[in-house]
Amino acid sequence: MRKALPEFQTKRLNLRGVSQADIPTYQKYFADYEVIKHLAATVPWPYPENGVQEFFDKFIFPHQGDTQWLWGIFEKQNPQDLIGAVHLWREGRPENRGFWLGRPFWGKGYMTEAVEPVMNYAFNDLGFEKLVFANAVGNTKSRRVKEKTGAKLIDIRPAKFVNPEYNEHEIWELSKSDWIEFTTSK
Numbered sequence: 730m731r732k733a734l735p736e737f738q739t740k741r742l743n744l745r746g747v748s749q750a751d752i753p754t755y756q757k758y759f760a761d762y763e764v765i766k767h768l769a770a771t772v773p774w775p776y777p778e779n780g781v782q783e784f785f786d787k788f789i790f791p792h793q794g795d796t797q798w799l800w801g802i803f804e805k806q807n808p809q810d811l812i813g814a815v816h817l818w819r820e821g822r823p824e825n826r827g828f829w830l831g832r833p834f835w836g837k838g839y840m841t842e843a844v845e846p847v848m849n850y851a852f853n854d855l856g857f858e859k860l861v862f863a864n865a866v867g868n869t870k871s872r873r874v875k876e877k878t879g880a881k882l883i884d885i886r887p888a889k890f891v892n893p894e895y896n897e898h899e900i901w902e903l904s905k906s907d908w909i910e911f912t913t914s915k
């Protein structure tokens with residue numbers, strides 16, 4: 730069942746549930762090997778022209794606000810164009826979260842800023858007691874976001890990614906109590 734997601738504002742960003750209108754900019758920034766190579770091997774590469782439409786229709790729209798939550802990230806200074814996304818899902822694979830930013834928007838601290846209201850919502854409103862994150866060993870940019878937001882590295886396991894040179898992933902955990910401690914000690 731499709732439900733509207735809450736909208737969040739941070740210092741520089743707006744986050745809102747993705748809609749049909751966001752598909753062109755999602756496709757524009759996401760269909761980039763430098764973004765997709767870090768993702769699980771289940772993501773197709775080369776990325777199909779209708780890849781985002783299919784992903785939204787099959788996996789997001791039917792479950793949005795129920796078992797999946799996919800927020801688009803928008804700059805306040807250009808609020809129409811989606812520049813990235815934060816995704817949460819209930820059933821761990823083992824992870825419960827994914828994220829990406831278009832390449833022109835890396836290195837500005839946007840993802841570290843964007844995950845904060847999403848973590849608050851996951852713990853305070855969605856009832857998660859613990860979130861699991863994962864990234865390819867070697868994906869240092871994704872690793873840094875976790876390190877900087879209170880997550881703890883718990884394991885390294887074999888995994889397959891779009892980039893065939895990656896063969897392991899780091900598993901991280903963030904408990905509700907660690908998150909509360911992290912946000913209150915900032």
Ligand SMILES: CC(C)(COP(=O)(O)OP(=O)(O)OC[C@H]1O[C@@H](n2cnc3c(N)ncnc32)[C@H](O)[C@@H]1OP(=O)(O)O)[C@@H](O)C(=O)NCCC(=O)NCCS
Pocket residue numbers: 763764765767768827828829830831834835836837838839840841842863864865868870871873874877
């Ligand atoms: C993972 C990903 C979202 C990280 O993007 P990012 O831009 O490196 O992360 P942030 O937005 O948090 O920015 C962090 C950097 O911005 C810099 N920065 C510049 N201005 C800043 C500011 N005003 N505030 C905070 N940081 C700032 C910081 O130095 C920081 O780098 P550091 O932590 O090494 O010091 C991005 O690399 C990406 O989309 N990768 C491809 C997809 C992917 O890997 N997804 C995750 C799969 S597990």
